[in-house]
Amino acid sequence: MQARESGRLGLILLTVCTMLATVMQALDSTIANVALPYMQGSMAASQDEINWVLTSYIVAAAIMTAPVGFLASKFGRKQLFIVSIVGFTLASILCGAAQSLDQIVVFRILQGVCGAALVPLAQSIMFDLYPAEKRGAAMALWSMGVQLGPILGPILGGWLTENASWRWVFYVNVPFGIITVLGLAVFLKETPRSTDARLDWLGFGALSLAIGAFQLLLDRGEELDWFASPEIIVETCIAGLGLYVFLVQSTLSPKPFLSPLLILDRNFAICNIFAFIIGVTLYATLALLAPYLQTLMNYPVETAGIALAPRGAGTIIASLIAGRAINWTGPRPLMLLGFGLSSYALYEIMHWTPDVSEITVVSVGVTQGLGLGFIFVTLSVACFSTLIPELRVQGTGVLSLMRNLGSSIGISVTGALLQTNTQVNHATIMSQISSFNRNLQTGSPSHFWNPHSPAGAGALNQVVTRQASIIGYSDDFKLMLVLTIFALPLVLLIRMPAVAPAHKPRPEKAVLE
Secondary structure (H helix, E strand, O other): OHHHHHHHHHHHHHHHHHHHHHHHHHHOOOOOOOOHHHHHHHHOOOHHHHOHHHHHHHHHHHHHHOOHHHHHHHHOHHHHHHHHHHHHHHHHHHHHHOOOHHHHHHHHHHHHHHHOOHHHHHHHHHHHHOOHHHHHHHHHHHHHHHHHHHHHHHHHHHHHHHHOOOOHHHHOHHHHHHHHHHHHHHHEOOOOOOOOOOOOHHHHHHHHHHHHHHHHHHHHHOOOOHHHOHHHHHHHHHHHHHHHHHHHHHHHOOOOOOOOHHHHOHHHHHHHHHHHHHHHHHHHHHHHHHHHHHHHOOOOHHHHHHHHOHHHHHHHHHHHHHHHHHHHHOHHHHHHHHHHHHHHHHHHHHOOOOOOOHHHHHHHHHHHHHHHHHHHHHHHHHHHHOOOHHHHHHHHHHHHHHHHHHHHHHHHHHHHHHHHHHHHHHHHHHOOOOOOOHHHOOOOHHHHOOOOOHHHHHHHHHHHHHHHHHHHHHHHHHHHHHHHHHHOHHHHHOOOOOOOOOOOOOHHHHOEO
């Protein structure tokens, strides 16, 4: 009985540690969002330059997620996990102590490199830790960490920035990192190491080059007028060449960087499409709503974070329901429900104006959180239910890669579209304004928005810019709505094998010390 209680305690503590690691990595993808204006002033950076604080972390994490399977085989899952958390914590300290924009971008890249392994390793451990009949509940716990991190990031970042300093959005990782390392060192069992493990450096390098070049052209395209710039053309060619070399190498190499068996698994292939869409809709929504609430609705930074937090409540509720229901319903109904709720939430946000009530902001946020919760739990279970165990660590790395790519591409594309569409909308609205417009000739508009006086022209331009920006935000959410609706028919292609019998040996013996 004592041994059983000890094993149960180790199981609980190991689950807590893996959850902390997941939350740490996911939290840092958005916690700096609301602090960017303060960091921009402190670093004397432009808006385009300060955005690299976000994208540099996401791109570095995306690139280094793919080789997690090789690194875990070569050095052992426990050692890789602990080293990654130590490096992530030290990089967080360096980010908080940075004195220039160059320094913080370099340290954010280091933080992304070290944090890339946290989510896939945590997911693979959680999957191995629990028997098949309890994996739904286990994935519900894990998915809450993945989703609550970016959702709670704005509120925690806003509170720390408002009451302390933007530097504390990075220092907050230190105590969690220490606790996680101690717990893993005591309770996690090391996996066997493969002495003949080899990394396909050509495939890894080509994929990394493609991802980096593609992200660079997305970030700088708007500033350089896209393909009118030689730099953007060169980056496009490099991205295309890198992708081509990666695909050829994956086809011809006897030991490719990523196993072709991953793509041949139908569930895994479809779930990676879903992961990409989730990355776009979750992270881009949060990246857009934070400035929307602060600049257009005049919410203080802390209030904006609080208004976004209820998404977390919806995520928790849906994750708990889905974790228990998936054994009876299978993944399809829950996925359809999740994508349906997410589509409804995006449809509502698409029609928002700055006059929308706080109750509406909260209720729509809860609805979106419910949708994401249902999707993520079922996605995590269905994705690996048919994948052979030897490919799980590599598979979790690819799944995290697709989610990170979705988030980085989503943030870049929606940001660029927002800027472009705002300019186009501004020009369209201004074309309807002239001295012959009767709406500007009488009443208050003739005094406040008189285009013939400097003060009136400035006030009129401010109003037009505000309206153009509202329409630009709406266009971005319309794009995300279309992506979410696109996923609905793909849900019908998901298949789920029968749940393994409950009497099989519990797998946590191979994971716990």
